[in-house]
Amino acid sequence: MLSREIMFLYHKNxxxxxxxxxxxxxxxxxxGSEIYRTMTWKDRxxxxxxRASERALELFELTLLDLRWSRAQKNEIVRxxxxxxxxxxxxxxxxxxxxxxxxxxxxxxxVARRKL
Numbered sequence: 001m002l003s004r005e006i007m008f009l010y011h012k013n014x015x016x017x018x019x020x021x022x023x024x025x026x027x028x029x030x031x032g033s034e035i036y037r038t039m040t041w042k043d044r045x046x047x048x049x050x051r052a053s054e055r056a057l058e059l060f061e062l063t064l065l066d067l068r069w070s071r072a073q074k075n076e077i078v079r080x081x082x083x084x085x086x087x088x089x090x091x092x093x094x095x096x097x098x099x100x101x102x103x104x105x106x107x108x109x110x111v112a113r114r115k116l
Contacts, residue, residue, distance in 0.1 A: 019062050019063075019066070020066055020068075023112060023115065024063075024068075024069060024073060024108075025108045025109075025111040025112040025115070026108075026112040027059070027062075027063045027066070028063070028077075028080075028105055028108035028109075029105065029106075029108040029109030029110075029111075029112045029113075030059055031056055031059045031060060031063065031080075031105060032101075032102060032104075032105025032106055032108060032109055033109070034052055034053075034055045034056035034059055035052075035056050035084060035098060035101050035102055035105060036102050036106075037052040037055075037056075038052040038053045038056055038088075038098055039098035039099060039102055040052075042098065053088055056084065057081070057084075057085075060077060060080075060081040060084070063077050064077055064078070080101070080104070080105075082094075083096045083101060084096075084101055087100075087101055
């Protein structure tokens, strides 16, 4: 299912198995879970903070590789990833925060849960 060679450090099994069976809401909700973990570790453990950040970025990449999503959907995913990167580096470009991203992505998790 992967359309290009990418080394996935954290989600190799996910990439090969279940990720592409998830709805967009489920994928974005899972990304939100990693962003929540990033937020949780922010001022507590720098190593864990960056690991969670890497996992979130990896899930963004997996989502962008999903052939089901339209160009408009992928543009939204890219924008959210860009805002996440901005939040990681202090929010200088968009005044973004991990908290605001968590709030945004939690809505996808709610939608995904309602459909189960």
